Amino acid sequence: MHKISVQELLAEYTQGQRDFCEVDLSEANLFECNLQDINLQGSDLRQAYLPYANFSRANLQQATLQGAQLGNIRLISANLVEADLVNANLSRADLCGCNLAGANLSGADLQGADLRYSNLSEANLTGANLGGANLERATFTRANLSQCNLFRAQSVNVDDAIWDDTTIFPDGYRRT
Template sequence: MWSGQEFTGESFNHEGFAHQEWRDCRFVACSFRGADLKELVTQGCVFSECDFVDAQLNASEHTNSAFLNCKFDEANLFVTRFTACKMTGSTFIKSNIGGLSINGGDWSFTNLRLQDLRGQKLNGLRLTEADLFQCNLEKTDLRGADLSRATLTNVKLAGADLRGATLDGVDMRTLDLRGTKIDLEQAVQFAKSFGAKVQ
């Protein structure tokens, strides 16, 4: 187990860390390209501007850790669990997120475009200015989520629950809300976006 370790600019490319446990460690500008991180457990760790491109993170678990401006492009995140993690500015281009579990946290400014998040429980999640272009959010629980200024162009929302979600700065006219659960305040916001006068 690593505890309290700090690394800056280190290369861990293609190295094996499967089944390890890291606590309160800090990594700055480190590279984990192609690394084996299967079933890795992190607790309270900080990864800043780290590269996880093509890494194997499947079945790993992360609690109260931060991944700031990290790249998870083409990484394997199958059945990975993030609990109360800060993922600000990280990218997930062409990554495998099947069975991904997100329990709270801050995913602001993340790039999740084209990802399949069907049926996910993202209630209360902060997604401020996240790029969700063409994401599949069908039957996704987004109650109380913060979607302020998020990119929701061509997003699939059928069956999703948006009640209590913050949609400030989102062009409601671009959303297909058929079959979506919304609250009264959102319904008024939606009507106003089309020029209706709600009295």
């Protein structure tokens, strides 16, 4: 994995380059950047600053985004399969149609996020906050929702998910 500067990334992207697999962009400031269709598979974006960026249709499979600031980001139809999003801030993020199968979202802030039609099968959402999130037709097959907050989340169907008495459901109650 090699370190790449934000300036280098943006210059190459502007020239039509989309393949940036396994690059180190840790702590990069990509505020409001438009990087649709970019391929960052296996890349390191730990602690990156990406609010209001547009990563629609991006390939972030197996990317590391631990502690990244992703508030209000657009990740429409993005591939985040097996991505590491531990403690990431995804508040108000647009994740409509996103593939998050097997992703680690433990401790992530997804308050008010749009997860309509997203695939969260086998995702780890332990301790994640999905308060007020739109979960219409989102798939949670075998997703871990222990200690997860779903208070005031919309259109929730977690029948196939793994939850326990620490899971807070949309009505504010815990089930046993």
